[in-house]
Amino acid sequence: MKDSIRHLIQQALDRLTAEGVLPEGLAPAIQVENTRDKSHGDFASNIAMMLAKPAGMKPRDLAQKLIEALPQDAQVSKVEIAGPGFLNFFQNTGALAGRLEAALADSQLSVRKAGAPQRVVIDLSSPNLAKEMHVGHLRSTIIGDAVGRVLEFLGDEVIRQNHVGDWGTQFGMLLAYLEEKPAAAETELADLEQFYRAAKQRFDESSEFADRARELVVKLQAGDADCLRLWTRFNDISLSHCQKIYDR
Structure with missing residues (x-):
């Protein structure tokens, strides 16, 4: 107006x-x-x-x-x-009421797309599986979802992408710690931030642990079966934490 x-x-x-x-x-x-x-x-x-x-x-x-x-x-x-x-x-x-009534009577709320429909990729929260989710992930999820719904309403094809951070050099450190404490993994992974801090502390304090972490990175990237098994286990537990947040 x-x-x-x-x-x-x-x-x-x-x-x-x-x-x-x-x-x-x-x-x-x-x-x-x-x-x-x-x-x-x-x-x-x-x-x-x-x-x-x-x-x-x-x-x-x-x-x-x-x-x-x-x-x-x-x-x-x-x-x-x-x-x-x-x-x-x-x-x-x-006049304003008339415009609103006309919009409500229209299946598209009187909103029309300028141009041809497109295929649009929307990036959502993409959390790092080595750490807990935080308010920034909530923000990007809400924004991404809102943008996706608007574009779909306008007729676009929307692809929602949520690329989680499940790879990288820090996973050698996490896998080494998971390998070192298999019995306590379930309990300790209940607090991902604490698990990460504990693994980082071991990496900083122990040269043997640091060497093992580097070795596991190489083996993981090479497709070693045992490393992939530990990596999959860590991801499953970590993703379950993320899913609880998404469900809420």
Whole structure:
């Protein structure tokens, strides 16, 4: 609505410039704001006060000229002068209600896609399986889901991608710790952050552990069966933690 009012004001300015009321070359930034008091209308502009000096007129006199030059618009029921020269615009609630009723009666809510449908890939939270999920993952999931729903509504084909961080050099450290404490793995993996910190501490304190972690990285990347078994076990447990968050 603000854009519509700006356009109406610009048309009035063009008309007054053509009539010689306003000098040539003015290019004001037309400001339209919500009114604080709805009894004074829905939107207000200070354009008359901005241009009163170059026009050589009192703000209220210029405001009256602007009102007379404004084109008719079904969305605006009336325009009044307020205070030192504000233009107060009253929205036509009947016209607004009509637009809403038309949108509700339309299966597409009167929203139409510009251009042909596309195939769009949406990246979601993509959590790191070595650590617990956090609020950033919630944020990207909500944004991704909202964007995906809007694009599907517009007719696009949406592919939702959730690429989890289940690979990399840190997994050698985690697999070494999982290999070192197989009996306690289920209990310790209940707190992924603690599991990660404990594995990192062992990596920093023990050169033998660090060497074993590096060895496991190489073996994992080479497709070693035992490494893949530990890696799969870690991922299954870690993904189950993620799934609980997604379910909530």
